[in-house]
Amino acid sequence: MEEAKKSITVNEDEINEHRNRLGNLTNQIANLNAEYDAPILEALAMDNKAAADIYVAERDKKIEDITNGFKSDEYFKAKVIQEKEHAMDMFYRDRENYRSEYLKYKEAFQYYFKNSSTGKVYTNLINSEAESAKDYMNLNHMLFVTNYSIPREYSMSYSIPGYEQQVDSFIPFEGQIAVSKSKSLSLSSSNPVMIKYERYKQKQFIWLVCTLASVFVLILCFYLVKRSKVIVVEIEKWMPYYIKLPIDLRVVLFATIGFGAVIFLLLINEKIFYDIENLFVYTWGIFTYMVAGSLLWFLTLVQGRFLSAQLKDWKNLKKVWEKALLNKTGQSMKVLFNKAISSLKDAFLNKSMGMQMFIVLAAVFGLGLAAIMIIVDPVFLIVYMLLLALIGLPVVVILIKSIGYFNRIVNKTNELAVGNLGEDLPVSGKSVLAMLAGNMNVLKQGVRTSQNEQAKSERLKTELITNVSHDLRTPLTSIITYTGLLKTEEVSNEDRLAYVEIIDRKSKRLKLLIDDLFEVSKMASGNVELTLEKVDLVQLLQQALAEYDDTMNESSLQFRVTYTDVPVYALVDGKKLWRVFDNLIGNVFKYSMDNSRVYITVRKLDNQVILSFKNVSKYELSENMDELFERFKRGDTSRHTEGSGLGLAIAKSIVDLHEGSLDIETEGDLFKVSISLRIVTT
Template sequence: MATKWKSSILIYLWAFLLTFSLSGILALISTGTKYMNRDFFHTPEFHSELDQFAGYLSMFELNETTPEEAKAAITVTKDDIDEHRFRYGGLDQQISNIRAQYESRIQDAQAAKNEEIANALIKERDAKIEDISNNFASDDWVRPKVVKEKETKIDEYFKKRDQFKYDFLRYQKELTYYFKDPETGKVYSNQNNENPLKQKDMLYLTNFSISSDSYLHYGPGGYEDLADVLSINSQKTIEGQIGIAKTLSASSPLMEQYKDFKRNQLIILSYCLAGIIGLLLSLYFSKKMTAVNAQVESWRPIYNKLPIDTRVGLFLITALLSIIFIFLVNENFYNIYNNLYILASEIVFALLGTAIFVAITHVQRKFLQVDLKSWTNVKEEWKKSLSVKTWQGGKKVFKSVRAALVEAFLDQSTGMQMFILLTGVFFIGAAALMVAMNPIFVILYIFLLAGAGFPLGMFLVKKVGYFNRIVQKTNELAAGKLGEDLDVTGKSVLATLAGNINVLKQGVKHSQSEQAKSERLKTELITNVSHDLRTPLTSIITYTELLKGNDVSEEEKTAYLEIIDRKSKRLKVLIDDLFEVSKMASGSVELVKAKVDLNQLLQQALAEYDETIRASSLQFRVNQAGQPIYALVDGQKLWRVFDNLIGNILKYSLENTRVYISIKTVEHQALITFKNVSKYELSDNVDELFERFKRGDTSRHTDGSGLGLAIVKSIIDLHDGKLDIEADGDLFKVIITLLLGD
């Protein structure tokens, strides 16, 4: 047994090495080339950012043209005039389009005998036609329009250019640059001095040349035609330097990318190198596994019990899964920016899982290599294959179908109806074929359809509809919906089935009624009650025993009696709350509803706690509607809801936090929201807080009974309202929805 386990482990280790090596080589092919650069500052991504910055620098510092100067430099060429003139076609085409635009509107106005509007439209149309005609008659007429368009476009450019200012300022904080205009001697730099950058002060430094019009490629698009007027003051190329200062903060985005690149480069290249070493080791061990292969042969009898087609299918599946999983292992490198420990864990677990499939595929290959080497052996194995067994199983299915037909005639009436329907469908189909072959039979076919086809079809539709209603009713019963009884018509099998279902439904209905009644009488509070009642009872018993002692002073007796009194009152509160929530759960509480202003009721509840609120460190923020919000509710019970919720807030809120209470109307409903920050950790399943004796303070440091929210929910349910609880971390929210009064 130990030898078998040893062989299994050796095969698995070999498969793991092979999987690891293939993964490493694949990682080198897919992602390794990206990290062949010396560092991040020599990658295409970083140089792309340098080009972007150079474009911004050209836009905001090198290009000194103002909007006014650009507008003053506008020129109108013959091409500009022709483009404007023929933008919407030739003269005749544009005049035709204008006439078509106004023709229907003028006719409508004339038909309505509104000559004033008709004349205005005619005047407007003629003015446009005259303008178009002037466009084609005179260049001077077009030139001011072209100038106006270019001025508008210049204004648009400068407005859009400001949107790139933020990115330029961000680059200015991270990149150090020095450029000098060879013509004017003006220096463009973000250093305090005007000296060139020094290599010793730079983590990275490169020479760079910037064309004054490079901003056209990195700024707002669509303004290339304005290059001659936007760059009138700066048609030049300047040389300079751009670098990364050694003093740049390590938390800057570029330095973060630099460090990430170095880390990822080390990980990827180390992994690829380890993969190559793993490949060499796997090739070495494959030659040393002769004894292991002999031991694996002992598994062949178990494997050969599977049909040959199943074995081939399993081999193909495991081989395909091995390939897929090896690729999926390398997908983890796309998450290389995550925590290194998590990345390593994911890769190791993925390799361990993939190695299982590789090992299984390897073992299957060894077995199948022997089984499939002889055609005679293949034919013998095929006779025992799953496909042959499936064919034989099909024959058995045929026999079962025949038996099913016999069962179909167990009720002769149903069987005969089915037979007549099938026969009728057959003859109608045959008659249709005859009509297709010889149209002379079409009249006979029409009579056949009218006399037999239509009645049979209606009969079938009715039966199918009746059957579907029965199926729908059974689905409703399975889902717990009773509904109305099925109609029982006739004496068919379906009618009998419908009657039986009605009987079953009545039985289920009676059973549910009895079960609901039984559930209301049960109590599931024994454990919780004993826990919350034991503490005060234990205190009362303990201090009562102490009072019986003879060596107790009067001062101690007074203290003990005070404790017994306090615990007794605590016990009474628990029992009263328990009785109240039990009465509400059993539905024995009657509501005395009246039209109540919820704003005023909430204010009264807050007033009851005014001194407690002032004494606490909590800051209450109450947002109420400006007008009364009336609802038909039991004021006393709803006051209890507000009282319990405010009391819970004071007990369980974190000190020195804010409490938000709001009330508003939304679509004929009152929405009351209480929000506070809990001082105790909340469970993910906040619905458990509705359970009786469930407390937000699980360690029970507070004096709550655990029944507050259960009472609140019961009262809201009695009002046909809705109570929702939400928790986001320690933020606790209670939302009450009530219907507004008429």
């Protein structure tokens, strides 16, 4: 150790590492101040100025040492050397603890080893020459001798802290190790090796005696059975009772008892060589094992005699097999097997869930089998506890968590069944339960949407009835009123003509409402036949706009119409699509703000044609544009404008029949209707 300490070297990196181990100078001073502030303040608070002064002096001394250390490398070099010397002291002290064990084995064994790389010999033989060692290391001089080698990868390697050289680093050894029988080198009876050797010889003797005694008793039993007819008769008396048992049950009993007999042989061997320490204490246990094993072997031999006699009769064997338990329960087992296969297939309908179940069951059964190993050897208790901690506890936690998650899903299902929606289930991970929870949330949203749709349907239904009643009653009331006035005699010819004109206008209004309502109902029932033709949509739109030339001239609206340069053809029913354009243009005049612009465009997009109608509404638009497609809905909620309120509903139904789409977009008071239809190229 002293030699190693003299060889200690310190490089600049080690000095810098030790210097900055706790931070730079500023940080270390700050840490010392923080460390001593509390005790100094506590001492001052207790009026103990002497203690405070001691703390201050101690702190200042440490700060001074650190400051001086940062000024000179020698300070920290001394610190590093001190640490390495301390590490050496610990290393040599630890190795010294092995000296007693080393001396014990050094006394017990003779050895001769050679470094296969360098040829250096390691031995405690008096004559270490190779030839002499070879002649000496044999059973003539030794109680025990064996060849032994240590390959390079398993060789001893260690280094002394602070000492640059490594000792015996990765050296391969080859040689022999032995226990001497010479009187000068033989071990004392108190040596642990000799104690074990004597016990082993004792166990060998006991085992040999037991074996010879067992063979003798076995031969004696065979002789007595053969000579004594009484024993044979007594054994044969039990055969009628034995053959009443099903053949498969007899085979199982034979195999089980035979297996038990073999196990007792192994247990006797184990008892002699591993358990016995005192012959007088353990003799009774060995005797008990031998008696029990002998009884099992006797029963095995008797059963073998009975079974062999029955198996020789092949004709009777078929009848015997028909009474077997397996044959009787074969059909039931087949049914159970089919059910098990079906259940197994159901378990793996979702492969992820099936694999999780398989892994959990494998873990549970594996831990059960591991628990059996504890009975064989208590040493396995440590391994079992590790398995329980690494596998058992996580499996239990996962099962409890999964069962809790499943119970929450069941409770949520029960709540949904009674109509209580509540909060969404948490969805975590990608397990089957998480997928089920997600589906339950989707179902819940579906139920909520259905309830909202149902409430909306009821509201729209009420509004529909109200609107239909209002729109039909208004012209009908006018007709009845003016018809009553015509019946009076005081009516002048001028008034009569005015009344007739009003009745005619209201009648046409009523007819228009009824026709529109009938048409919507017919479209909703699917009883509409389309006469499809190749039509130029640009020309059809121009014709629809031409019908409103006079209205455009009288109106304050400014129309901006943009067409494509070439005709755009589509396979449509021209009359019904003209009705769509007519309804949309009519709505423009009825609901557009005065002195505003109206934009109508036709453009192609891939294999679609997009027709858009944009105007600024004079009425405040509803946030829910989808309701404008409902029957008898108007942008004019006061219902002062002319119209049936069925225009957009009819237009959308016609476009849907053409496998197109009609959409509404709003931005503030800007109202836009877009129609998309498929273009015909040939």
